[in-house]
Amino acid sequence: MSSVSAASTASTPTFLTALVFNAIVFGVEIAIFTLIRPYFKAIYEPRTYVPVPSKRIGPLTGAASFLSWPLAVYKADYKAVLNANGADAYFFVRFLRMMARVFLPIWVLSWAILLPITSVNTHVEPNTKLDLFVIGNIATDKSVRYWAHLVLVYVFTFWIFYNIRLEMTHFVTTRQQFLVNPVHAKSVQANTVLVTGIPARYLTPAALYALFKDLPGGVKRIWINRNLRALPDVYDRRLAACSKLEGAETSLLSGAAKRHLKAGGAAKDAEGRGGVPEVAREDRPTHKLGFLGLFGEKVDSIDWARGEIVACNKLLAEGQRAMVREMSDPNQTPAQEDEDGFATHEGDDVDGEVQVEAAKTGKAAKNQGYPAISSAFITFNRQIAAHMAENILLHHEPYRMAEKYAEVSPLDVIWSNLGMNPYEKRVRMLISYALTAALIIFWAFPVALVGIISNVHALCTTAPWLAWICKIPTIPLGIISGILPPVLLAVLMMLLPIVLRQFAIFEGIPKRTGVELSLMTRFFLFQVVHSFLIVTISAGIVSALSGLLKDPSSIPSLLSQKLPQASTFFLTYTILQGLSGTAGGFLQIVPLVIYYVRLFLLGSTPRSVYGIKYGARSVAWGTTFPGITLLVVIALVYSVIAPIINGLACFTFFMFYMLYKYLFLWQFEQSPASDTGGLFFPKAITHVFVGLYIQQVCMIGLFFLAQNENKKPSATPQGALMVVLIVFTILFQMLINNSYGPLKHALPLSLADKTFSAAAPVERAGTAGPNGAEAEAEAHEMTESKLPRTSDATGHEHEEHEGLTDQAKVGNRAARIKSEEEYGFAHPAASRPQRIVWFPRDRLGLAEEEERGCRAAGVDVSLKDAEMNEKGKVDITGPPPDLVLVDE
Numbered sequence: 011m012s013s014v015s016a017a018s019t020a021s022t023p024t025f026l027t028a029l030v031f032n033a034i035v036f037g038v039e040i041a042i043f044t045l046i047r048p049y050f051k052a053i054y055e056p057r058t059y060v061p062v063p064s065k066r067i068g069p070l071t072g073a074a075s076f077l078s079w080p081l082a083v084y085k086a087d088y089k090a091v092l093n094a095n096g097a098d099a100y101f102f103v104r105f106l107r108m109m110a111r112v113f114l115p116i117w118v119l120s121w122a123i124l125l126p127i128t129s130v131n132t133h134v135e136p137n138t139k140l141d142l143f144v145i146g147n148i149a150t151d152k153s154v155r156y157w158a159h160l161v162l163v164y165v166f167t168f169w170i171f172y173n174i175r176l177e178m179t180h181f182v183t184t185r186q187q188f189l190v191n192p193v194h195a196k197s198v199q200a201n202t203v204l205v206t207g208i209p210a211r212y213l214t215p216a217a218l219y220a221l222f223k224d225l226p227g228g229v230k231r232i233w234i235n236r237n238l239r240a241l242p243d244v245y246d247r248r249l250a251a252c253s254k255l256e257g258a259e260t261s262l263l264s265g266a267a268k269r270h271l272k273a274g275g276a277a278k279d280a281e282g283r284g285g286v287p288e289v290a291r292e293d294r295p296t297h298k299l300g301f302l303g304l305f306g307e308k309v310d311s312i313d314w315a316r317g318e319i320v321a322c323n324k325l326l327a328e329g330q331r332a333m334v335r336e337m338s339d340p341n342q343t344p345a346q347e348d349e350d351g352f353a354t355h356e357g358d359d360v361d362g363e364v365q366v367e368a369a370k371t372g373k374a375a376k377n378q379g380y381p382a383i384s385s386a387f388i389t390f391n392r393q394i395a396a397h398m399a400e401n402i403l404l405h406h407e408p409y410r411m412a413e414k415y416a417e418v419s420p421l422d423v424i425w426s427n428l429g430m431n432p433y434e435k436r437v438r439m440l441i442s443y444a445l446t447a448a449l450i451i452f453w454a455f456p457v458a459l460v461g462i463i464s465n466v467h468a469l470c471t472t473a474p475w476l477a478w479i480c481k482i483p484t485i486p487l488g489i490i491s492g493i494l495p496p497v498l499l500a501v502l503m504m505l506l507p508i509v510l511r512q513f514a515i516f517e518g519i520p521k522r523t524g525v526e527l528s529l530m531t532r533f534f535l536f537q538v539v540h541s542f543l544i545v546t547i548s549a550g551i552v553s554a555l556s557g558l559l560k561d562p563s564s565i566p567s568l569l570s571q572k573l574p575q576a577s578t579f580f581l582t583y584t585i586l587q588g589l590s591g592t593a594g595g596f597l598q599i600v601p602l603v604i605y606y607v608r609l610f611l612l613g614s615t616p617r618s619v620y621g622i623k624y625g626a627r628s629v630a631w632g633t634t635f636p637g638i639t640l641l642v643v644i645a646l647v648y649s650v651i652a653p654i655i656n657g658l659a660c661f662t663f664f665m666f667y668m669l670y671k672y673l674f675l676w677q678f679e680q681s682p683a684s685d686t687g688g689l690f691f692p693k694a695i696t697h698v699f700v701g702l703y704i705q706q707v708c709m710i711g712l713f714f715l716a717q718n719e720n721k722k723p724s725a726t727p728q729g730a731l732m733v734v735l736i737v738f739t740i741l742f743q744m745l746i747n748n749s750y751g752p753l754k755h756a757l758p759l760s761l762a763d764k765t766f767s768a769a770a771p772v773e774r775a776g777t778a779g780p781n782g783a784e785a786e787a788e789a790h791e792m793t794e795s796k797l798p799r800t801s802d803a804t805g806h807e808h809e810e811h812e813g814l815t816d817q818a819k820v821g822n823r824a825a826r827i828k829s830e831e832e833y834g835f836a837h838p839a840a841s842r843p844q845r846i847v848w849f850p851r852d853r854l855g856l857a858e859e860e861e862r863g864c865r866a867a868g869v870d871v872s873l874k875d876a877e878m879n880e881k882g883k884v885d886i887t888g889p890p891p892d893l894v895l896v897d898e
Contacts, residue, residue: 045174127148145712289856316864
């Protein structure tokens, strides 16, 4: 066999090697999952006991029928995901279900029609085996067969149109029902709007109240954001010190318990002797204050952490008092304006450590103050008012109060991005996307190398010094070209989201969910360019390189024949995702190992044990959705070019549907604060259109490049009709955007009677609201000046747990800070009390002595629901003392 023929036919063993290898991995992982699943509920079924009772689910299978779990997952109602994990998770599962349904008839029709069309009584050298089933195998004298491809492209496209319209109708209806659901509608998140770019003259409660008071139900509370200068850094220092103190106290107790045990029990317990064993000074935990704790002064960790917490408490209390004085002073100086009318923030560029030192001397708050920045949160009495505020024009000048964000949660806010000047934000956005484009360009080189490796069998025929590659046995060559490239590509793509997410934050997006939405677009763009287009082009060119070098005039015909052969890589990639990918998702081997490694190595404090045992796992939509929509693009583009992929795609999407239905019903828990109400779904639909456009452009190129035996164009009519199909697709996308675009975000006024209304009376039409001094007084009552007292906020935390025991207390992932609603949108550094330091009781009575020492120093601590056994091992019977259980 010639080297050219060998290179061509190598695609078949590559495909078969990938199929067999991934099938073996799939079988092994599913078998292991089946065997161990009943014994590790903390990993495989945490939702049977962790959430509040209203959100729990029954066991996947009974003890006697553990082999029936696939049937149980199949029968489970995917609609239950909406109640269990919110709209984003529900629409993700719904999207997978939709794609499995879309590809089922495409699979049947393409295999029944296109496989015989491309393989029977037609042959293009040197195609054999798998290459017989691609469009490039149609001989020059069989060009009439291209009509079958054209007809099926039209059929498939209009079938997808039907499903898109069906799913968008369902999306809008379900999203609106989700938003007006009483559980969601009564939350602060549903009734609050974030407004940025507020001119300085509007940065008073009275001005904002006057602006929004006429909306239905009126304004409930206004939170004007402030430049807190060094306070956020002090707040972070206090959190770090609390964690350090928890670890040091637990280490002290553990060391004492182990020394007591080592003594063989000769010394009696504290309660038996009427005293507490003393710990020698050299046995107390210490650390160094320098870089990474490796250099600098060596200090006693407990004494240092206590002092640090007390010092930070003092600094934060002084800052909070200063803010209260500023807000209560009627003669306070208004925010200074820049030339565009926005608030300026002197001191923003001052080094944080300098500000902290200034605060220590009591001069920071006095000399600099905490001026308002150009953003505010407005909470309304009625949900419909929040959506109306998001969609009306607030100011008569450009960029003023132009960006508004509804459905905002305090836990979703990126505080550092709230005071950005609108002009600065737009410059940052340009820089951010310029950096993204640059990253796309320079990332092309390693990705192109992956594409070359995927077609390495063709490279050996064009480069004499690589001729030895053709002599490699079939199985190793199949592993190199069929398994290694997808793995390398996956590793490359794991590195990108970290950088892209930072680009989105740099842009100035004020919500974490907004960052994820932006990341979804950026990462998908990367995926399409690098994981698809560059791999396709590089693999196709390498495949055609020999002919191109010999006869450059044959470029059109050679590319039309060889580009379809690049489908081998994507066939193996789809197999990898559908078999190994989904089986690995069920097995969750990495979380399983990490769980026990962390519990053994890192589960030293009660808080860390709680986080390991009951910390919820979730998904990041900005990276999860693009991985799926990339598969959609690949499958759509090759659905007619290489129809073998359709069966693999249908199987893959069905398996992912089963996987994520299982994960969201039995394992994962998405935070309500990070739920967008399903806004990732319409972005995913846009990605489907991207797949259609790329498919249609490729088909146009293949049709116009096709030649008959006389080297004349042989499929020009088909190419022209493909241009018409692109026009149809553009018009249909415009129709979808115009029809459903306005309904994606805001609630319509026709649903006003179904939205939540607060208990406060609504102003009647024609009734005058407060004005002048009365407006100022009433608006001031709604601002952040009413900060909760630290002592009150912390003093009630413990009482909420009385009467709850063991797993009912521990296993509640709806646990939240009790005063979160009371704190509202006040910055944590300006409102939150010290986090309660939590360490366990011990058998020697030393913990009570340490508790007294902490309280005497001014540190709030708790020993509740945490115990240490005689071996120094920590366990818990309840959640952290600063959390309260809420079953909504």
